[in-house]
Structure formats: C-alpha cells, structure tokens
Amino acid sequence: MTEIKNLEPFTDILKRASERKGSEDFVLDMAGHTFNKDEIAQIPDSMWLAAFTKQIFQSGFVWRVVENKWAGFEEVFFNFDIEKMLMMPDEMWEAKCKDERIIRNGKKVMTIKDNAQMIFEIAAEHGSFGQFIANWPAQDVIGLWAYLKKHGSRLGGNTGPYALRRLGVDTFLISQDNEAYFRAYKHIDGGVSSKKSQKSIQDCFDVWQQKTGYSYQALSRVLSYSVGDNFVGVDTNGR
Structure with a gap:
C-alpha cells in the first residue's frame, strides 16, 4: 500500500x-x-451516449433547462440508437442542429456523432461499451477519464466523470x-x-x-x- x-x-x-x-x-x-461489473457490462450502448450527451449539454448550462428539453432530445435522436446516429448524412445532422425540440448548440450537437463513433468502435472490439468500462482497472480512475477525454468529444474536465457516475460507475x-x-x-x-x-x-x-x-x-x-x-x-x- x-x-x-x-x-x-x-x-x-x-x-x-x-x-x-x-x-x-x-x-x-x-x-x-x-453498480458492480456485471451490472455495468449490461448497460446498453445507447444509454452511454445519452449520458454523455446530457452531461455535455448540462456543462456550463442550467441543468433544469436540459431536463425540460430531454424528451425532445430522445425524440430527435432516436433514443440515441448508435447505428442510427452513424447512418445519418451530414444534411440530417445540420437539420437536427436547428430543431426547436432540443437546445440548438451546433457544436454540442455534433459531439453526439463523434461520441457515437467512439462507442461503436469500442463496442466492436470489446463486445459492448459497457463491457469495456466494466473491465477497466478499478484503481485507474484517472486513466479512464483521460481515455474518454482523448477518444471522445467534450468529455474532459468533470464532464466524463459526471457521466460515468450518472450510470453507476464507481468514480x-x-x-x-x-x-x-x-x-x-x-x-x-x-x-x-x-x-x-x-x-x-x-x-x-x-x-x-x-x-x-x-x-x-x-x-x-x-x-x-x-x-x-x-x-x-x-x-x-x-x-
């Protein structure tokens, strides 16, 4: 020790x-x-993308407004289905950035695409994104933060850690x-x-x-x- x-x-x-x-x-x-490792491993990839997205939009913004708009986010982004996110053409992303059902911050909206790609690639290698997180060494919390910051979009600072905790990851x-x-x-x-x-x-x-x-x-x-x-x-x- x-x-x-x-x-x-x-x-x-x-x-x-x-x-x-x-x-x-x-x-x-x-x-x-x-949650324990088995529970973390069972979390669907869509829930990880939703948690990252909510935390990104709440960062530097009034949380209550994001909560009030969240049903609109789920509708506009197909409940954060990873494959649907990655199949959308650029024109559809541009239209969604302007959708009144969500908070119209184009740069933050595009993090959904970037983070969906990250989750997809990790899931392809590890079986699921939840499995990847579950198998991360428990005593390397800061290493996981650094990984999300490097490979994700706008997940640095406390944004990534808050999102992990939102889904029950011990951090x-x-x-x-x-x-x-x-x-x-x-x-x-x-x-x-x-x-x-x-x-x-x-x-x-x-x-x-x-x-x-x-x-x-x-x-x-x-x-x-x-x-x-x-x-x-x-x-x-x-x-």
Whole structure:
C-alpha cells in the first residue's frame, strides 16, 4: 500500500462529515450506490451516449433547462440508437442542429456523432461499451477519464466523470470542495487537471479505499460533506 505523507485518516473525515450533517448513518446513506461489473457490462450502448450527451449539454448550462428539453432530445435522436446516429448524412445532422425540440448548440450537437463513433468502435472490439468500462482497472480512475477525454468529444474536465457516475460507475470526483481539501492538506499545488495532481488525488483515494472498503463514490461524497459550506439539504449530484 502506498504511504502518503500527511494523509488524514478517513475515520477522521467521516467523523467530521457526520458532525456537520447529523449522523454517520445519514452521511453514508447519502454517499449513494454504485453498480458492480456485471451490472455495468449490461448497460446498453445507447444509454452511454445519452449520458454523455446530457452531461455535455448540462456543462456550463442550467441543468433544469436540459431536463425540460430531454424528451425532445430522445425524440430527435432516436433514443440515441448508435447505428442510427452513424447512418445519418451530414444534411440530417445540420437539420437536427436547428430543431426547436432540443437546445440548438451546433457544436454540442455534433459531439453526439463523434461520441457515437467512439462507442461503436469500442463496442466492436470489446463486445459492448459497457463491457469495456466494466473491465477497466478499478484503481485507474484517472486513466479512464483521460481515455474518454482523448477518444471522445467534450468529455474532459468533470464532464466524463459526471457521466460515468450518472450510470453507476464507481468514480470519485474532483469537486470544488474536494479540490480545496487536497490543496489545504498539501497533496496538490498545481493545476487540478495536471497528471501530477490527478495522480496524487488518485493515490489518496486508493489508500482510503483499501483501508475502509468504501467505494470511490462514497469516499468522494463523504470528503465533500466534511468541508465547504454546510448546507442543511445535501445535493449529491455534483459531489
């Protein structure tokens, strides 16, 4: 197990989060549920494309508006059927970019085509995109993020990680609260998106995971509950 200087015991973090939110049971319950490898492998390719698309459109935009328009997205894009996406000619894509049933952002709309191509190619090699994700090494979360950023369209930053979590993949997030924590404890000092910073954060979560048995999602959410503004209602979407 990697030894990390000045790494706070997670029992202390959990205790602090419990004191802030009311109880340990409440905190752990709010940490949420993740799927196992078999469940991840069964997720249809269309659901991955839908999750990536929704997260891309919600990035930098009012989430409620995307939710209100989502039925239109599903109708316009044939419920994100991968083969249908890739069979559409350029003229049809141009028309869909202007469809009033969706949010008409041409650059984001075209990520659907690009990400459909990525999912199709990976599924052809691995049996399905879900199978590919399920077989990704559990302790290489940042490697999966990097892969999606490199091979997908607009899946960098927290967009890819948020989409993965949306479908039950066990991943931590580098939220503002969590970033502030790692800076305060001197585990990172550069840009949070740098390979050095992300490797340091991955190492911390790996040690906590090995010592506690909690999922990366639970560790990430409990950590965020232990720092930052202490709101009475806890929003788990971005933790």
